[in-house]
Amino acid sequence: MTLKSSSMHLIALENEPSSTLGGQELNLLEICQSLANRGHQVSLVYTKEGDLLQTYGQFCQDLIPVKRYQANRKNPFDMVKFAVDFFNDISPIKTTLDSMILSNEFSSVFWGYGLSTIKKIPLLSYLQLPGNSLRFKWRPGLSGVDKFIAVSQATKDRWVDFCGIDHQKIDVVYNGIDPPKFSPHSVDNHQQLSLRRDFKILGNRRVFSCLGRLNPNKGIEVLIKAFALLANHQPDICLLIAGNVILEPKKDSPEARINYLKFLKDMVDELGIKELVQFMGHVPNTPDLDRVSDVTIVPSIWPDPCPRVVLESLSTGTPVVGSRVAGIPEMMTGELSRYLVEPGSPEQLAEVLNQVANWRDDDPELDQRCRDHVLDNFSPKVMIDQMEMVLLRTINQYYQH
Known part of the structure; x- marks a missing residue:
C-alpha cells in the first residue's frame, strides 16, 4: 500500500505530563500543541496525571490513561497481568491510515512496539536522553522503531555507539524556544x-x-x-x-x-x-x-x-x-x-x-x-517544520514497504 499523506494523527506516549519533571515533558507538549495548531490530530496516552494534562485537553482528540508501560520481566505472573492490562488499555485507542506513535521516553518503547504491531502503524522514538549500554534491555522495543528523532548530534552519536542503532534511522531535530514567552530583560x-x-x-x-x-x-x-x-x-x-x-x-x-x-x-x-x-x-x-x-x-x-x-x-x-x-x-x-x-x-x-x-x-x-x-x-518554527517533515516522511515510507 502507498500513502501520500499531508496530515497525521499523532499518538504521543508520555509517562507523567508534568512541568515539574523537566524539559522532556515540556518539549513534547510544545510539539504536540504546534502540530495540532497546524491541523494535525493528536492523542495523548499517559500513565500518571500531571499539571500539563489540562493544556493537552485543550487540543487533543483523546486523552487516554493507561496503567503502565513496563512489566517485571523476572515475574511470570506480572508479565501475564501486564499483557491483560495492555490489551485492555489499547482498546479505546482509535487509529487510521495516517496514525503513528511517538514514544517520549525509551521506557515506553516496548509498549509502543506492541501497539504498533497490533494496529499496523509506524512507531517513532523521541531521544531526549543519552544512550548507554543499559538501554540494551529495551532491545525488543528499540528494534521495532521505524524512526528515531534525537535532540542533538551528540545524543544521536551515543545511541549509535552505545546501543547499535543504525545512524540512518536517527534524524536530529534541535529544540526551539518561543521568543515572545522568553523575552528579554525589561527596561522598566x-x-x-x-x-x-x-x-x-x-x-x-x-x-x-x-x-x-x-x-x-x-x-x-x-x-x-x-x-x-x-x-x-x-x-x-x-x-x-x-x-x-x-x-x-x-x-x-x-x-x-x-x-x-x-x-x-x-x-x-x-x-x-x-x-x-x-x-x-x-x-x-x-x-x-x-x-x-x-x-x-x-x-x-x-x-x-x-x-x-x-x-x-x-x-x-x-x-x-x-x-x-x-x-x-x-x-x-x-x-x-x-x-x-x-x-x-x-x-x-x-x-x-x-x-x-x-x-x-x-x-x-x-x-x-x-x-x-x-x-x-533555534527558532520554534524551524523545529516544528523539521519535526513535521520527519513524521510525515516516516508514515509515507512505512506504507511503501
Missing part, C-alpha cells in the same frame, strides 16, 4: 525591582541562577563548590537554585529526595555561603527567573542532550555558563563557546563565572547577542 526599573523582591534578592546583588532537576548528574555539588570560590572574589552576589530533587529511578524515593536536599544544604552551610544561596524548589514562572538573573549556570556532569534552560536563558538575554558535554556545545557556538567549562571542575567554573560576572558594565550589548543567537539558530 520598577518591574525589575518588583521581580527582585519576589525572588527575595537583597540590595544590588548580582544574581547567578541554576534551573532544573536537582540531581548529582546535573552537577549541583560542583556548582556549590564553585560558587564558594567565586564568593571570595566577587562581593554582593547570590545564587538561586531552582528545581525539585529528582533522583535516578533506582535511587529515587521521598526519603532519598529529602536526604539529598539536606546534603546540599549542609554543603552550603559548611562552605560558609548559607546567606548567599537560596533553594527555591519548583519555580513555575521560569522566564521571570531568567530575566532577574545576571548569569545562568548549567553545570552538568552527565551527557546532557539539549537542555532547554540554555536556550530559554539566552533568549531572555541572560548569558549562560555551561559544561562542555554532549549537546551543550552544539547550542553554545560562536562567541558563546568561551563560556563552556570542563565538567566536574569547580575551579574552572568559578574562573569563568568571575570573568562574566560584570558583563553588564564590561559588555552591555551581550544580552542582545545572546538573544539573537537563539532567534537565528
Whole structure:
C-alpha cells in the first residue's frame, strides 16, 4: 500500500505530563500543541496525571490513561497481568491510515512496539536522553522503531555507539524556544525591582541562577563548590537554585529526595555561603527567573542532550555558563563557546563565572547577542517544520514497504 499523506494523527506516549519533571515533558507538549495548531490530530496516552494534562485537553482528540508501560520481566505472573492490562488499555485507542506513535521516553518503547504491531502503524522514538549500554534491555522495543528523532548530534552519536542503532534511522531535530514567552530583560526599573523582591534578592546583588532537576548528574555539588570560590572574589552576589530533587529511578524515593536536599544544604552551610544561596524548589514562572538573573549556570556532569534552560536563558538575554558535554556545545557556538567549562571542575567554573560576572558594565550589548543567537539558530518554527517533515516522511515510507 502507498500513502501520500499531508496530515497525521499523532499518538504521543508520555509517562507523567508534568512541568515539574523537566524539559522532556515540556518539549513534547510544545510539539504536540504546534502540530495540532497546524491541523494535525493528536492523542495523548499517559500513565500518571500531571499539571500539563489540562493544556493537552485543550487540543487533543483523546486523552487516554493507561496503567503502565513496563512489566517485571523476572515475574511470570506480572508479565501475564501486564499483557491483560495492555490489551485492555489499547482498546479505546482509535487509529487510521495516517496514525503513528511517538514514544517520549525509551521506557515506553516496548509498549509502543506492541501497539504498533497490533494496529499496523509506524512507531517513532523521541531521544531526549543519552544512550548507554543499559538501554540494551529495551532491545525488543528499540528494534521495532521505524524512526528515531534525537535532540542533538551528540545524543544521536551515543545511541549509535552505545546501543547499535543504525545512524540512518536517527534524524536530529534541535529544540526551539518561543521568543515572545522568553523575552528579554525589561527596561522598566520598577518591574525589575518588583521581580527582585519576589525572588527575595537583597540590595544590588548580582544574581547567578541554576534551573532544573536537582540531581548529582546535573552537577549541583560542583556548582556549590564553585560558587564558594567565586564568593571570595566577587562581593554582593547570590545564587538561586531552582528545581525539585529528582533522583535516578533506582535511587529515587521521598526519603532519598529529602536526604539529598539536606546534603546540599549542609554543603552550603559548611562552605560558609548559607546567606548567599537560596533553594527555591519548583519555580513555575521560569522566564521571570531568567530575566532577574545576571548569569545562568548549567553545570552538568552527565551527557546532557539539549537542555532547554540554555536556550530559554539566552533568549531572555541572560548569558549562560555551561559544561562542555554532549549537546551543550552544539547550542553554545560562536562567541558563546568561551563560556563552556570542563565538567566536574569547580575551579574552572568559578574562573569563568568571575570573568562574566560584570558583563553588564564590561559588555552591555551581550544580552542582545545572546538573544539573537537563539532567534537565528533555534527558532520554534524551524523545529516544528523539521519535526513535521520527519513524521510525515516516516508514515509515507512505512506504507511503501
